[in-house]
Amino acid sequence: MATKNTTTATExxxxxxxxxxxDGIVRVIQAHNIDAQKNRYKAMRAIAWQAFAQAVExxxxxxxxxxxxxxxxxxxxxxxxxxxxxxxxxxxxxxSTTPRSGAAR
Numbered sequence: 001m002a003t004k005n006t007t008t009a010t011e012x013x014x015x016x017x018x019x020x021x022x023d024g025i026v027r028v029i030q031a032h033n034i035d036a037q038k039n040r041y042k043a044m045r046a047i048a049w050q051a052f053a054q055a056v057e058x059x060x061x062x063x064x065x066x067x068x069x070x071x072x073x074x075x076x077x078x079x080x081x082x083x084x085x086x087x088x089x090x091x092x093x094x095x096s097t098t099p100r101s102g103a104a105r
Contacts, residue, residue, distance in 0.1 A: 018076050
């Protein structure tokens with residue numbers, strides 16, 4: 001017997017956590033008429049600071065930090081905090097084999 005997989009309109013329309021966070025960042029940016037990329041970062045920091053302050057006041061800051069440590073590998077693209085892989089290195093500048101003119105001897 002086949003089961004019917006139904007989803008209500010409310011469930012289908014429910015935004016993801018990332019969508020909610022991004023919408024909040026956009027609201028802060030629009031409220032302060034800022035649009036540069038570095039100001040997006042500042043808006044993110046402002047929201048984070050408010051969340052930190054509220055967690056401290058509620059006595060849940062340590063829980064927030066522990067959850068962050070536990071879930072760091074699950075952060076969405078663009079939110080990662082892991083350093084880039086060391087296997088990807090910057091190319092070193094090519095050394096010139098031509099003698100420099102006017103070099104002291």
